Amino acid sequence: MGPEFNLRKATHEDLVQINEIYNWAVLNTVATFDLEERSLERAERWFESHLDPYYPLFVVENQRGVTGWGSLSPFHTRPAYKESGEFSIYIAPEWSGKSMGDALLETLCKEARKLGYHTLLGLITATNEKSLNLALKHGFFETGKYREVGKKFEQCLDVIVMQRILA
Template sequence: MEVRFVLRKAQYKDIEQINEIYNWAVLNTVATFDMEERSFVAAEAWFDMHQDPYYPVYVVESQGQVIGWGSLSPFHPRPAYKQSGEFSIYIASGWTGQSLGDTLLKVLCQEAKELGYHTLLGLITSTNEKSISLAKKHGFFEAGRYREVGTKFGQCLDVMVLQKIFN
């Protein structure tokens, strides 16, 4: 059976489900180096920052439930980095392998280009082969590697910097 889903810009009503997906990743994966669940108040603050049209959040929903999300965020707070952004994508447990990440990254790249980004970066744990492969499929290349910068679940982990430059 084909999974039907809707891709749309996130709304305030989605914060709780976005945060649930993120917190599952915090507790169960090395996709984020956060060690403790994000509170709803912190999730609201994050969402408020993403109300700037330059930093959108998209959700994928199925039957009214958010099953994945992706965002564009500032790469660095200094003004000279304004045309460089960082993407994030998280898929709900049980929904991986449905091409949702592919759909989200495609729209995030299109949005970044339309918004005038010069480059988009993904900081991906080097053991996250599926996310690295996804980024490379969308034209990202390995621009660098931070060696042994994070420790989670007893592992000392590298972070790969994947980059796409828009012409």
């Protein structure tokens, strides 16, 4: 990590800033297929699911507070998928391009390996070139494409499945 930011596990005190970053993405990007902002009540439930050590949540922060976050989540609820996780990363728009996404994805991959994950997946909107390039840079490869599975901002959107085998 450089001196510009710090990366650490998220605490409950970070939730408002985490949710603000996410809600900005909801309203302004196709990075998430949510169409309405996430309420603080819903964010609380989501945060609680990441209190499970197997599904960690990290933040990057600088002198201005939390500037981004990344998490591991279940890829699927069925038990045979337990060693497969899905990663998510969101960076506040004014901090994009400052290597925070790199630091988060590197940390998520290391943490997943420590926790015994076999593989990580990212479901990334096909038009989100920054996120696709981030995944490629960290050893992920395209394993599939879901065609026109989401509609946001009057666009039918494809989703690229990016995968990295950790074991």
